[in-house]
Amino acid sequence: MKKILNFLVALGELKNKKRRGWVLHQIKDPETTAEHIFHLAILVWVLGEKKKLNVERAIKIVLIHDLCEVYAPDLTPYDPLLPKDKKKIMEVLKKWPQFTPVLKVKKEKEKSRLEKMGMNRLVASLPQDLKKEIKALWKDLEKGLTKEARFVKQADKVINFFQGMSYWKKYGKIQHKLWIRWIKENVDDPVLLDFVKVLENKFCQNSK
Amino acid sequence: MEEILNFLIEVGKLKKIKRKGWVLRKVKNPETIASHTFRMAMMAWLLGKKKMLNINKLLKIALIHDLCEVYAGDTTPYDPLLKNKKKIGEIIKKWPRFSKKEKEKIFQKKYKKESLALEKIILKLPPSLKGEIKHLWQDYEKGLSREGRFLKQVDRVENLLQALEYWQKDKKFPIGPWWVQIEELVDDPLLMEFIKEMEKKFHKK
Numbered sequence: 001m002k003k004i005l006n007f008l009v010a011l012g013e014l015k016n017k018k019r020r021g022w023v024l025h026q027i028k029d030p031e032t033t034a035e036h037i038f039h040l041a042i043l044v045w046v047l048g049e050k051k052k053l054n055v056e057r058a059i060k061i062v063l064i065h066d067l068c069e070v071y072a073p074d075l076t077p078y079d080p081l082l083p084k085d086k087k088k089i090m091e092v093l094k095k096w097p098q099f100t101p102v103l104k105v106k107k108e109k110e111k112s113r114l115e116k117m118g119m120n121r122l123v124a125s126l127p128q129d130l131k132k133e134i135k136a137l138w139k140d141l142e143k144g145l146t147k148e149a150r151f152v153k154q155a156d157k158v159i160n161f162f163q164g165m166s167y168w169k170k171y172g173k174i175q176h177k178l179w180i181r182w183i184k185e186n187v188d189d190p191v192l193l194d195f196v197k198v199l200e201n202k203f204c205q206n207s208k
Numbered sequence: 209m210e211e212i213l214n215f216l217i218e219v220g221k222l223k224k225i226k227r228k229g230w231v232l233r234k235v236k237n238p239e240t241i242a243s244h245t246f247r248m249a250m251m252a253w254l255l256g257k258k259k260m261l262n263i264n265k266l267l268k269i270a271l272i273h274d275l276c277e278v279y280a281g282d283t284t285p286y287d288p289l290l291k292n293k294k295k296i297g298e299i300i301k302k303w304p305r306f307s308k309k310e311k312e313k314i315f316q317k318k319y320k321k322e323s324l325a326l327e328k329i330i331l332k333l334p335p336s337l338k339g340e341i342k343h344l345w346q347d348y349e350k351g352l353s354r355e356g357r358f359l360k361q362v363d364r365v366e367n368l369l370q371a372l373e374y375w376q377k378d379k380k381f382p383i384g385p386w387w388v389q390i391e392e393l394v395d396d397p398l399l400m401e402f403i404k405e406m407e408k409k410f411h412k413k
Contacts, residue, residue: 001405002405004402008254009369012370015243016237032243034242034243035222038223038271039223045268045271046337060253060267063250063267133257163220195212198210
């Protein structure tokens, strides 16, 4: 019982952790990781039913997909390219930096290593059965072993895109056109692509 | 698909609504309803597994249990007493009690308001999903299944945990009344055991 309590206290940190992508974009009062998880869980549930997925498994994967952030840094793809000077960060982000394949593989490996360490540390003292379950779900997500995991992986990008579009509407600051192009290059699930299309219509109708 | 998008836009508002209990207590940067929902779902999962409950149902009820607050707002039992803003501090200290009859009345009023709010938020969803969410919510509110009854108590326990965490930081509000209330609201043996651990952790007994 004590172990479960400590675990729940530790992951309570995610209630306060502001998502770093938005902080870098200087979005005022951005969503926290816990809030993001909640929104993604609802998206995955609602669209997962349409796809006849195992919704319980999919929701569980969502709930644990960012747990590693309690201890691992919340990395964005741009970290290796970002200047220290905060003002210059926005300049870099405007260009939506692209990576060479070599750099891409390298940074993904590093991210995955740090996250795995964070995850191991977090679940270390949980009771065996829970530790095993959470680790298996995490591995599933990392490797895309099941339909559910592959769907969550893409849905995560879509909900982030969704939030990005909402912030863009409200504050500007976000390269929405490049993002629309990017999301279409990185999502291939038909239901999610449908959703992206509806999103694009809703947010960008008069501003293309 | 458009109705699903609109639903998600509305639901996303819970990422912005700060929990009223903390606002009243002047907690700095308090959690939102979405954040509370996240940890409640985790708690229900981890503890519900020990009780061999239906986890699918538990997680879904946790996710929707506060959806109505998008429109109904976050109500506390003390709202009618809080109209006089000067007295808020005093009321929080005393944590007023209600008679059974008063409680029943407060519940009915809240239930009506929230049930209308829920109807509004799910109105345009596909029928199967709409039926499912409505049924899960009623289960939670009325305690129709073991899962519904368990979650009602998990909601209070997550809230107590958060209260203890805020209280530990600067002791700006009295924690005593929370303990009185939790003993009245929780009777699930596993949760009671969990609460004992919390007491140990935060009060170093």
